[in-house]
Amino acid sequence: METARANRLWAHLIVEELVRCGVDFFCVAPGSRSTPLVAALAKNAKAKSLVHFDERGTAFAALGYARATGRPAAWITTSGTAVANGLPAIVEAATDGVPMVLLTADRPPELRQTGANQTIDQPDIFGDFVRWRFDLPAPSLDVDPSSVLTTVDQAAYRAGRSPKGPVHLNLMFREPLIPGPGEDGAPDGVPKRWRAAAGPYTRYAATEPAVDEAEVEALWERLRPVGRGLVVAGRLASRAQGEAVEGLADLLGWPLLPDAGSQVRLGGNGRSAAFYDVLLADGAFAEGHAPEAVLHFGGRALSKRLEGFVARHRPDPYVVVREHPFRLDPAHIVTHSVESGIEAFCVALGRASSGRPARSDASWAAGWREASARAGSALDRTLAGRGALEEPLVARLVSAEIPEGHGLVAASSMPVRDLDAFAVAGGAGVPVAANRGASGIDGTVATAAGFARGTGRPVTLLIGDLALLHDLNSLAMLRGLPVTVVVLNNDGGGIFSFLPVSAHDSFFEPFFGTPQGVGFGHAAAMFGLSYEEPGSTEEFLSAYRKAISADGPSLIEVGTDRDGNVAVHRELLEAAARVEQI
Numbered sequence: 125m126e127t128a129r130a131n132r133l134w135a136h137l138i139v140e141e142l143v144r145c146g147v148d149f150f151c152v153a154p155g156s157r158s159t160p161l162v163a164a165l166a167k168n169a170k171a172k173s174l175v176h177f178d179e180r181g182t183a184f185a186a187l188g189y190a191r192a193t194g195r196p197a198a199w200i201t202t203s204g205t206a207v208a209n210g211l212p213a214i215v216e217a218a219t220d221g222v223p224m225v226l227l228t229a230d231r232p233p234e235l236r237q238t239g240a241n242q243t244i245d246q247p248d249i250f251g252d253f254v255r256w257r258f259d260l261p262a263p264s265l266d267v268d269p270s271s272v273l274t275t276v277d278q279a280a281y282r283a284g285r286s287p288k289g290p291v292h293l294n295l296m297f298r299e300p301l302i303p304g305p306g307e308d309g310a311p312d313g314v315p316k317r318w319r320a321a322a323g324p325y326t327r328y329a330a331t332e333p334a335v336d337e338a339e340v341e342a343l344w345e346r347l348r349p350v351g352r353g354l355v356v357a358g359r360l361a362s363r364a365q366g367e368a369v370e371g372l373a374d375l376l377g378w379p380l381l382p383d384a385g386s387q388v389r390l391g392g393n394g395r396s397a398a399f400y401d402v403l404l405a406d407g408a409f410a411e412g413h414a415p416e417a418v419l420h421f422g423g424r425a426l427s428k429r430l431e432g433f434v435a436r437h438r439p440d441p442y443v444v445v446r447e448h449p450f451r452l453d454p455a456h457i458v459t460h461s462v463e464s465g466i467e468a469f470c471v472a473l474g475r476a477s478s479g480r481p482a483r484s485d486a487s488w489a490a491g492w493r494e495a496s497a498r499a500g501s502a503l504d505r506t507l508a509g510r511g512a513l514e515e516p517l518v519a520r521l522v523s524a525e526i527p528e529g530h531g532l533v534a535a536s537s538m539p540v541r542d543l544d545a546f547a548v549a550g551g552a553g554v555p556v557a558a559n560r561g562a563s564g565i566d567g568t569v570a571t572a573a574g575f576a577r578g579t580g581r582p583v584t585l586l587i588g589d590l591a592l593l594h595d596l597n598s599l600a601m602l603r604g605l606p607v608t609v610v611v612l613n614n615d616g617g618g619i620f621s622f623l624p625v626s627a628h629d630s631f632f633e634p635f636f637g638t639p640q641g642v643g644f645g646h647a648a649a650m651f652g653l654s655y656e657e658p659g660s661t662e663e664f665l666s667a668y669r670k671a672i673s674a675d676g677p678s679l680i681e682v683g684t685d686r687d688g689n690v691a692v693h694r695e696l697l698e699a700a701a702r703v704e705q706i
């Protein structure tokens with residue numbers, strides 16, 4: 125049975141080589157064509173796996189794992205539409221520079237384009253959303269097995285080097301797929317040099333994009349005379365990056381505006397303008413605080429008000445520093461775009477500043493900081509005054525309560541925006557993940573499952589009702605994981621009530637509001653999550669504290685009202701603006 129032996133050998137090489145490259149977490153859904161890969165995975169003592177029945181979920185779990193660890197996970201699927209189900213997560217990973225290794229099983233060439241069962245055109249299915257793709261031939265003992273190893277090494281390297289992202293290996297397997305249980309010994313034909321070693325067959329020395337020193341010097345000369353500059357910390361991959369950006373803001377003497385995904389919005393150093401989004405809602409403040417320069421790090425910031433503010437004032441210089449080469453300039457006003465490791469750039473700029481200190485205006489930075497602190501107090505007073513469990517209050521309570529050592533995932537739509545705008549300025553500096561590359565509301569529960577596995581921490585997921593319904597079956601992945609799902613159930617898409625379309629009474633509700641009229645108690649029971657439906661702040665706090673200290677998953681459902689939610693947002697912003705005008 126040469127075919128089965130060749131399949132076993134190649135699958136063993138692929139799984140073991142990925143592990144040697146540091147890709148040791150495999151997200152798997154059941155299927156037949158991928159049998160050789162799954163059999164090799166099951167026998168590899170160093171590999172860890174997450175098994176779930178839905179490929180869309182396993183792909184998002186791989187994404188969440190990589191967000192937690194900075195390392196790619198591998199995604200194994202059978203052939204056909206199973207492969208297509210990976211696309212949403214792959215789009216998000218490609219857009220946000222998250223590494224991932226896709227292993228899709230396929231039929232051999234004689235069955236392609238023949239109408240054979242579960243056979244579709246797979247090799248280029250992900251188009252430009254993968255950084256690299258390769259269609260391996262069906263395993264054969266006549267092909268040098270070293271070629272399999274060098275292909276895997278190239279794939280792992282291309283996923284992890286700049287620009288990071290998904291890579292795709294399409295893997296054809298001919299039947300019989302694996303040897304029978306009786307003939308199930310170790311694979312033979314393993315390259316000798318590799319068998320004797322513990323590391324990868326080809327070791328890639330990765331280069332980090334480093335910025336030319338002369339460029340950095342010139343940039344510092346542009347930045348140092350600026351009196352009124354802003355540092356924006358957009359979405360960053362780690363706490364270390366966030367802290368490096370905090371340090372640079374101090375060096376410049378400019379206020380730091382930390383996005384919810386910056387890893388320093390929660391548990392920051394106390395010197396940032398955490399409530400900048402709330403401040404910018406106040407037209408007078410925004411007009412009186414025009415920046416001369418902006419230095420932006422990482423992914424796009426969530427705040428639409430910040431985007432509009434910067435576009436209106438057209439700061440010059442406006443510098444964007446990112447770890448990949450892609451443009452971040454929706455308003456077409458960026459003057460310098462720097463591709464660099466975030467920490468490396470901060471170190472380089474620090475070096476360039478030596479002996480040539482920044483000449484910032486101290487009252488400018490203090491002005492932002494003090495206004496932000498006043499806004500924070502105004503939010504507390506207003507929320508306490510209302511008493512009811514409103515969406516911004518729940519986001520604020522979670523940010524204040526979540527302990528060190530935990531992790532937080534925020535869904536697209538209002539949950540992540542409320543966290544951005546209304547989270548407390550202090551709190552624990554927990555890692556925060558949000559799928560804001562392409563801002564989908566899909567796959568969020570699965571992302572949280574992968575994030576929990578990757579961080580090894582208890583995780584809180586703050587999510588809207590539609591996003592939870594969208595990924596309901598991923599609740600099955602939470603079994604045994606300490607994940608607390610806090611669902612803000614406003615019976616539909618609450619974000620749309622903030623848009624001009626909400627004035628169109630004749631069609632708004634059925635097409636945008638989209639009320640589903642569901643509660644999540646039955647889903648919690650179906651998937652084995654403990655369930656609470658608190659009706660007051662006290663009940664929420666007690667349910668949340670209990671849930672986050674449990675070993676298993678919990679679901680806390682908070683019922684809110686979409687119209688009331690618009691009103692409370694308005695009230696909070698007005699209260700903060702009023703403080704400024706006193």
Ligand SMILES: Cc1ncc(C[n+]2csc(CCOP(=O)(O)OP(=O)(O)O)c2C)c(N)n1
Pocket residue numbers: 536537538539563564565566587588589590591592614616617618619620
């Ligand atoms: C996959 C996907 N489909 C549609 C959208 C458009 N969309 C943005 S927000 C939103 C509503 C989300 O509702 P919910 O999760 O309940 O959050 P809420 O708006 O109520 O805060 C939709 C449908 C999207 N971002 N992603």
Ligand SMILES: [Mg+2]
Pocket residue numbers: 588589590612613614615616617618
């Ligand atoms: Mg909703």
